[in-house]
Structure formats: structure tokens, C-alpha cells
Amino acid sequence: MLHHSARPTPPRRPTMVDVARRAGVSLKTVSRVVNNEPAVGPELVGRVLNAISELGFRRNDIARNLRSRRVSATIGLLIEEIANPFYAMIAGVAAEIAATHQTLLITASSEEDPDREHALLLEMAQRRVDGLLVVPAGMDHSFLRREVEMGMPVVFLDRPPEQLLADVVLLDNQGGSRAGIRSLLAAGHRRIGILLGSLSVYTMRERLAGAQAELAGAGVPYDEKLVRDGIEGPEHASRAVADMFELTDQPTAFFCTNNRITLGALQELHRRGSDAALVGFDDFELSHLMPRPLTVIAYDQRELARVATERLFQRIDGDRSWPSTTVLPTHLVQRGLC
Missing domain, CATH: 3.40.50.2300 (Response regulator)
Known part of the structure; x- marks a missing residue:
């Protein structure tokens, strides 16, 4: 005699009716909250959202019944x-x-x-x-x-x-940085100053990683004395460039990781009359009129x-x-x- 084990019953998904019951409101109120309609008071909205969270209800469960999410335009x-x-x-x-x-x-x-x-x-x-x-x-x-x-x-x-x-x-942050560093290496530069914003920002970390990878691939040691991070604007960038020129083995090129840093570096290089090469991430208005050549990592x-x-x-x-x-x-x- 064959015995067939009963298939477990899948758990029932909570419905809007369950949400209304848990929140102690009408089904119409739940519908208004789910559809982001403005005519619901904050206290009722809070009760409905709490009930939704507790029950694990998902608005996407009824997405097929909603034509559009446009409520407030x-x-x-x-x-x-x-x-x-x-x-x-x-x-x-x-x-x-x-x-x-x-x-x-x-x-x-x-x-x-x-x-x-x-x-x-x-x-x-x-x-x-x-x-x-x-x-x-x-x-x-x-x-x-x-x-x-x-x-x-x-x-x-x-x-x-x-x-x-x-x-x-x-954006392809790492790829852009690698291309920028590669162009400096191809021009013979090995002492490249790197100017960064806050490393808590994703784009800065990615751009630094791209620069590090390209230097490593070319067998150029990564010198932390040539790296400045936490740069907040053009004036700070100008001071960082000036500081690197105080090194015994000065950089011959600079890699700037955003447009505002590039502007500050340009300011200091122009003040010094330096012909150090410059590559900057982000194009900027009037970059073609700068009084010296530079390379920008551009995108649309x-x-x-x-x-x-x-x-x-x-x-x-x-x-x-x-x-x-x-x-x-x-x-x-x-x-x-x-």
C-alpha cells in the first residue's frame, strides 16, 4: 500500500485586508496609503506602514493591478x-x-x-x-x-x-583613471602626484583604485608621499600641489580626481610657471581656454x-x-x- 505524504501548504501572502485589520483602518485607507494618495493623515499613514512592515506585505504584490505610480506629478x-x-x-x-x-x-x-x-x-x-x-x-x-x-x-x-x-x-571611474594615468606613463612620467577628495565617496575610491592598478601594471611604485586626499576645493588643491613641490623628488605630473581639484591645481601650476603635466577627471566649462595644455577624462x-x-x-x-x-x-x- 502506497502512502502519499501531504504536500506542505505554502504560507498565505498577507493581503490589503490583513493590513487594514492589523492597522485598525478601512480597506480604502490602506489603498490610499499604498497608492501614495495625499489625502491621508500622518497618524493613519504611520499605522498602515507599521502594519505593512509587521506583516511583510509588499506593494509589488498588487503592482499588476496598478497602471501607473503617478500620483503627485x-x-x-x-x-x-x-x-x-x-x-x-x-x-x-x-x-x-x-x-x-x-x-x-x-x-x-x-x-x-x-x-x-x-x-x-x-x-x-x-x-x-x-x-x-x-x-x-x-x-x-x-x-x-x-x-x-x-x-x-x-x-x-x-x-x-x-x-x-x-x-x-x-561612470567607468576605474577605466577612466587607468586611461589618464596610462597617458602620463606613456609620456615618460614616473613621479605622479594624485589629488583626491574624500575617500568616503565612492567615486574617489574607484578613481584611486584605477590609478593604483595602472601604476602597478607598469611596475611603478605607489608612493604615498605623492598622494593627498580629503581635498575640499580649488584652494585646498592649490596648497596640496604647492606642498608636493617641496618634496626632494618632485612630481613631474599630477592626476586630479574631479573638476574642482583640477582648477586648483591649474591655479598653482600657472602661478609657478610650471610645465608639469596635468590630467583631470571631469571636463569643465572653458577648459579649452586654459592658458596651458591639460588632459581631461570626459564623458557625456x-x-x-x-x-x-x-x-x-x-x-x-x-x-x-x-x-x-x-x-x-x-x-x-x-x-x-x-
Whole structure:
């Protein structure tokens, strides 16, 4: 006699009815919260979100029944600092694309402060924006996980998030740095000063890693006396270059890891009348008019912003595919007046 063991019954997924019962609210209230409708008080929103978290309910479970996530016709953009032309360009392109979708862009600046980033992103989420574009400052974005699980589309650009799975649009930071260092090595330079921003920032770590890898591949020792990190702007970069010229074995070339550092290095080299070679990551306005030759590691800034913003609107319009990472290429460009 054959005995058939009973198949285990799969656990039942919680429904919106379960959420309403746990939160002590109506099903209509749960639906409004899930759909990011603004006409729900913060106290009720909190009760519904707590119930959703406790039950493990996922808004994506009903995504097939929702045509669009457009509720407020606004999206949020968080950048590092709006005064930097790089981020101003990103904001401009994002605003242009948002307008074609009849959507308003709200822009805020984190000033590279993780606490400020945390507060601003949660505030935007509470304002029921339809999605978020983020240039991250912090090292932990798990605080956005509940918002993402509730269906808030989030796309990161320039740097990836930490502790959160989301769409990302990046530059080939290591590849660009390797190409820049390779060009200096090909010109015969072996003493190359490296100027970095904060190593807590992903792009700085990646650009340093690319430089280190290229030097190692060429058999050139990595000399920490030729490296300065934590550089905050042009004036700080100028002082760092001046400091390296005090070394007994001076650098004959400099590698700058962002546009503001490059400007500071140019200022000091021009003051000294130095013909040291210079390679800088990021092109910048009027670079072709600099009074000396330099090489920039360039890329399509508008494409970075365009790809990220269009990806966000794909998500808002219902795309629920697995999060993707897009890496955009860089290339070397000769600038300055020869």
C-alpha cells in the first residue's frame, strides 16, 4: 500500500485586508496609503506602514493591478551641491525630461552630509513624490528600504547605494583613471602626484583604485608621499600641489580626481610657471581656454542624467524588472591653449 505524504501548504501572502485589520483602518485607507494618495493623515499613514512592515506585505504584490505610480506629478532629485556645474547639469537635464512627462522636479542638496541626506530623502518621500533620483552621500541607505518595498521608485546616479537594491547609473571611474594615468606613463612620467577628495565617496575610491592598478601594471611604485586626499576645493588643491613641490623628488605630473581639484591645481601650476603635466577627471566649462595644455577624462554628462531620469519614469510607469546597473564610458580629451 502506497502512502502519499501531504504536500506542505505554502504560507498565505498577507493581503490589503490583513493590513487594514492589523492597522485598525478601512480597506480604502490602506489603498490610499499604498497608492501614495495625499489625502491621508500622518497618524493613519504611520499605522498602515507599521502594519505593512509587521506583516511583510509588499506593494509589488498588487503592482499588476496598478497602471501607473503617478500620483503627485512630482519627482525628487538629491544632489551633492547645486553650485557645482556637474550637479547643476544633472538637475537641468532631469528637469527637462520631467517636463516632457508633465512632472515637476524638486531639487535639494545634501552638501555631502549623510544625516542631511537621510532627512531630505525621507521628507521627499513623505511629500508623496512619484519617484526619487539620488546622488548618494551616505554609506547606508537601508532607511529607504520600506519606501522601496511600498513601491517608491528610486534611481541612484554617479554613485551606487549601500545596503539597498536599486537601479544605478554610473561612470567607468576605474577605466577612466587607468586611461589618464596610462597617458602620463606613456609620456615618460614616473613621479605622479594624485589629488583626491574624500575617500568616503565612492567615486574617489574607484578613481584611486584605477590609478593604483595602472601604476602597478607598469611596475611603478605607489608612493604615498605623492598622494593627498580629503581635498575640499580649488584652494585646498592649490596648497596640496604647492606642498608636493617641496618634496626632494618632485612630481613631474599630477592626476586630479574631479573638476574642482583640477582648477586648483591649474591655479598653482600657472602661478609657478610650471610645465608639469596635468590630467583631470571631469571636463569643465572653458577648459579649452586654459592658458596651458591639460588632459581631461570626459564623458557625456547629459547622458548620465538622461539615462537615470528616463529609467525613473520607466519605473513610475510600471516597469517592475530586476534593478539594473548601467556604466557609461569615459574618454580622454586634450584641452587648454598650446
